[in-house]
Amino acid sequence: MQLLTLLSDFGWQDSYVGILKGVILGILPTATIVDLTHGIPPQDIAVARFQLLMAYAYFPPGAIHVAIVDPGVGSQRRAIAVQTENAYFVAPDNGLLSGVLAQQAIVQAVELTNADYWRSASPSTTFHGRDIFAPVAAYLAKGIPIEALGTPIDPASLVQLQFPLRQLSRNTYHGCIQAIDHFGNLITNFPAAFVQGWSWQLQFQQTRYPGQFTYADVRQGSPIGLIGSHGYLELAINRGNAQAILQAEVGDTIELQMSD
Incomplete structure (x- = not known):
């Protein structure tokens, strides 16, 4: 599958979104990239969670969804990739995926620790979208198996956003x-x-x-x-x-x- 979607709080005023696409296309020139939205309010993980939850099911099985709203960028929060029954998700482990993963059975999840699939072994502490998430997603789309991307993690350990019901x-x-x-x-x-x-x-x-x-x-x-x-x-x-x-x-x- 060479279909990737992008969701972020980057907006359109700066070149950040274009840079993500440039990194992906540099690795996989034949990729099809769909922008879900880049209008998430800055650092608003809850809004990002819901927008991804609303959108992912409308894409073909095997699509790779890259979601980057990352107020903890550069900290100890994990960068992750998750394979579900129908899709792949690449994102920070901050609760952004919790809506989707409540609906989708997890096949496997990894922390993105293998720098061979990063843009640089010394990534920027402020732009993991460029240096980790985008290249990892491109390599996934290129056929690299998810288990090659890093260390397996227990799905139960993934961060959850709680909405009591x-x-x-x-x-x-x-x-x-x-x-x-x-x-x-x-x-x-x-x-x-x-x-x-x-x-x-x-x-x-x-x-x-x-x-x-x-x-x-x-x-x-x-x-x-x-x-x-x-x-x-x-x-x-x-x-x-x-x-x-x-x-x-x-x-x-x-x-x-x-x-x-």
């Missing part, structure tokens, strides 16, 4: 906001499957918001609960920004209430 009763769950998108929609960690066959509402900051089907089911400027295209329940405002209006943040508690 618990069932209080047959009809009630406590969860949280796991992501906020570009439109200000508040994406919860309640899977859409929870409400199949139920009427439902979200309670946030002591106010209840009934679940509907489309934004247009409420008047412009009114809040609404929806099943998002990503497969989770969300709290939105028709033609408005729920984050700004409700002063919400990732991690805030939210409740799901269901009825027959």
Whole structure:
């Protein structure tokens, strides 16, 4: 497989993204590279986790996903590659992969300790994307087996980002906001499957918001609960920004209430 995706907080103003692609193409000129996004807010691992979780399943089996949001670059945090049933992931071990790996069985995981597959045996302490992650991904795409890239690690030791979800009763769950998108929609960690066959509402900051089907089911400027295209329940405002209006943040508690 010669398909690689890139996700980062690098933006487009600087040449960082272009450099990643140059390193990959220098090793594998025939690579196909797809940009998932480079608009992750700086150092925001939670947003990166969710964006990768939303996107990876739309690519063919065997695709290699390179995700670089790395506030711990140059420290003792591990650089890793993970093979799952359907894909490969190359990233820092900081929780960025925790959403994907909750859905995908891990075949094997390695810490990227073999400098033979780095761009330099003395990598920059501030740009592991260029010196470690991009070249490793290119060599994977070129056919180098994942076990050659470094030291095997126990998948259970990988860093997890926690988004608490618990069932209080047959009809009630406590969860949280796991992501906020570009439109200000508040994406919860309640899977859409929870409400199949139920009427439902979200309670946030002591106010209840009934679940509907489309934004247009409420008047412009009114809040609404929806099943998002990503497969989770969300709290939105028709033609408005729920984050700004409700002063919400990732991690805030939210409740799901269901009825027959």
